[in-house]
Amino acid sequence: MEQPSESLSRRERERKARRAEMLAAAQEVFAEKGYNNATLEEVAARAEFGKGTLYNYFPGGKQEILLAIVEHFHDELCSLITRTFDANGSVDFRTSLTSFFEDTFAFFLERSELFLTLLQEAHRIGLSDDPEPRQFFGEQRERAIRALAIPLEEAMHRGEIRRSSPRLLAHMILVNLNGAQMKACMSRDTATDFPSSASSMAQFLTALMLDGVGHRTHDTPSRPSPGRMAVSS
């Protein structure tokens, strides 16, 4: 009455599924309310369990739930990154970067509230707390950076982008991505001078990252010469 390895026992499978349901509920609540204002009561209610049951699955309580979410978030992000660049491996870097922005833009956009919450907690936990969760946060972030740095480094080797630190560049790309996403959030009601579709946003970011905004009519010491940019719409 047991399948020891491979496919888990019904028990194990159901346990896993329940855990996942709880995590999904917690993600929603944390995203809506922020970590501190989210109550385990509400998480439990949304997952359709009693509060006590949460502790059967996450003995570490609220914080363990947070860490599990962080891990899951980075799982998704990393797999999105590698999938995107693998699929575009053979085309030129500009094109694959654009499609990367397009794919990830949607990813971040629909998780923007959660992302901000995680960011805040990463910071809060990052200093003045146990070193254990602190280190955990660092490792997770590192995973995403590393995943993105790989295709960047390859592009550098192919001479498609100039050589610099792939990890630093990876960081700046992620920063620009979620900066754009924040802007999109904030100006949803008000301002309109903003690329509205994911694809025009992706093109804007690609141009910004690869070409900058300079007209390059000034010669500066080591930057010999011109090349003008198209004026965007």
Next chain:
Amino acid sequence: MEQPSESLSRRERERKARRAEMLAAAQEVFAEKGYNNATLEEVAARAEFGKGTLYNYFPGGKQEILLAIVEHFHDELCSLITRTFDANGSVDFRTSLTSFFEDTFAFFLERSELFLTLLQEAHRIGLSDDPEPRQFFGEQRERAIRALAIPLEEAMHRGEIRRSSPRLLAHMILVNLNGAQMKACMSRDTATDFPSSASSMAQFLTALMLDGVGHRTHDTPSRPSPGRMAVSS
């Protein structure tokens, strides 16, 4: 026994000074602990007042203190922006942008914890709360964007950067600035492939914003031609 206008009465002056002390203390505590984990008890203690006294100066309690801090933060930021660009009004845009990054980098860096806290609260309050503080946050952010958009628009008129939305560009510049600052925070312990001084950071950001990282060896439809970047150290 009253100086009705101009210089305020001793009373008024002292009241103002006390308020400022309380704000300074609250800034410290909010930055260290985050808004939720900061206690008014600790704010009061650090300002060397009793907790009750806070309510004489901020009848709105914790939230009123938060809003006052947000306003003060943006006062500082805006005046820094205009000061920096006024002082560099006559030199070319690349140079003044670099000095802008250098000045503001320090500003953000020494307030990074506070900034993250404000960011989180802006988000939390930004949705699902009273519309009143929500609007307040929006207005404050708008002030900074507008202050920065002015010199950007001028540079566009002078043809030093390509035409696009000054406000969008202002946003992206601020985003890159504090993204860099976050990176600096995070990799303080660990990674080393990072511009360490404010001035090398400023140059990195200027190059990224104005020139991008592309080698521009590919011709894409509307971007005719080359111009290579110096390889940073």
Next chain:
DNA sequence: TCGCATCATGACCCGTCGGTCACCTTTTGA
């Protein structure tokens, strides 16, 4: 010196929420 007004104070009140545990239901295996 006296009375009044202003102001500082921290003990206290009270709502909230993370975490616990005694109890109940369901499943299992004989």
Next chain:
DNA sequence: TCAAAAGGTGACCGACGGGTCATGATGCGA
């Protein structure tokens, strides 16, 4: 069919912190 194990539950507890207010101190004008 039944007992034992496993699992689910929510009432309850205790800590915590925002906000209040009775009390006392201080200053000021008469």
